[in-house]
Amino acid sequence: MxxxxxxxxxxxxxxxxxxxxxxxxxFLRDTLGYKGVKLCCNTGECGACTIIMDGKPVNSCVVLGADAAGADLVTVEGIADGDELHPVQQAFIDTGAVQCGYCTPGFIVSLKALLDRTKSPTAEDVEEAISGNICRCTGYTKIFDAVDLAAKRMS
Amino acid sequence: MDYFEPKTVSEALSLLDQHGDQAEVIAGGTDVMVDIKYSDEPGCLVNIKRIPDLNAIRESNGGVHIGPLATIHELEESDLVRERLPLLWQAAHQFASLQIRNTATIGGNICRASPSGETLAPLLVLEAQAEVTFSDGARTEPFGAFFQGPGQTSLGSRGLLTGISVPFPAAGSHAVYLKHAVRGPMDIAMVGVAVMATANGDKTALDDVRIGLGAVAPTPVRAPKTEALVSGKALDAALVKEAGASAASESSPITDQRSSGEYRGWIVDALTRRGLEQCWQALTGKEVA
Structure with a gap:
């Protein structure tokens, strides 16, 4: 059906x-072609599939596709302004916060949602915002550097 | 798989009557989606997410009425919950990741009836009531009766949880929710302990001590013997020690992939002691002597 x-x-x-x-x-990846949304744990634990749904970051692997009817979604493909990367994306490049890169779209989306909520996040705010995103390469330090840089550039 | 999006509670109930054990109710989906992927797909999915007015959080009759579709993050963001039900707020704040809190509902956490469900021991301690609705009528019952076993509630396959009523705790009470897990809030609790108490008039003894234990019995449970042991007394080091051991003896933890039963018993002991000490300190301004 x-x-x-x-x-x-x-x-x-x-x-x-x-x-x-x-x-x-x-649905996003296979039907609509938004391959920037990554599939990893498929149980809502790793954050690779994070998207913004009606303004809030969610794990799209544990959201029923049917619940997106009428919703407004943002994926990593949608946060650059034309050719100009979002400050979080540019800061990830500039600080070396990307290694294998698989978790990166989820982190970028979680951190964009954070900077939409608060302009100058504290270290605790950042920890809270990415507590549901796992990175096995970077040790997170460069990711924290990237948020700081992005927040500075945006202010 | 059949799929339905009922628009009213009565429509949902008649679907459950019709499809019985074949039907699975889905709200936020953070548990049910994992079941669909890794266990058997249900015969029919009843998505109640679009039933209006089931996500309200409002003051009502000397307490807070919470709609089952309120998300954990909505609880966390609610000033009413934060100021008047700090115990529930603490549990919501220690509940998985922000992404999950934005999706998971309190009704889903309750109806899943996992012994480790983060909000359950706090609801027992707050003496909250479940509003359960069947096609032939609704009733309210304490959560102590609602939880019947792991994954089992008094709803059976035909009822819906349609509201949660939480009375305001007594003025001047203090409560803490302590969770023990390897990866902090992200992880499912090995043990969760909720402690709430008030002090007597001259702040020399604890009154109305309530202790709730999560993840250490087939359902979340209160520890009534320990509560009675401590209530009406001044807390000293000997009593704290006795209370911790008593709470551990009131639990019946299993061994699973997260922890051995023996270890869980030690953690119940430690968190009960810590919770009582924190309440004593907050209520009397004194350290435990």
């Missing part, structure tokens, strides 16, 4: 069919 839903992703309106048991991450 296919279910037709209409939603907005990165400002683009989509209407598409999905099976009702489909997770949002699979």
């Amino acid at each position: 296919g279910l037709e839903i209409k939603l907005t992703v990165n400002g683009n309106t989509h209407t598409a069919e999905l099976e009702p048991s489909t997770a949002l991450v699979d």
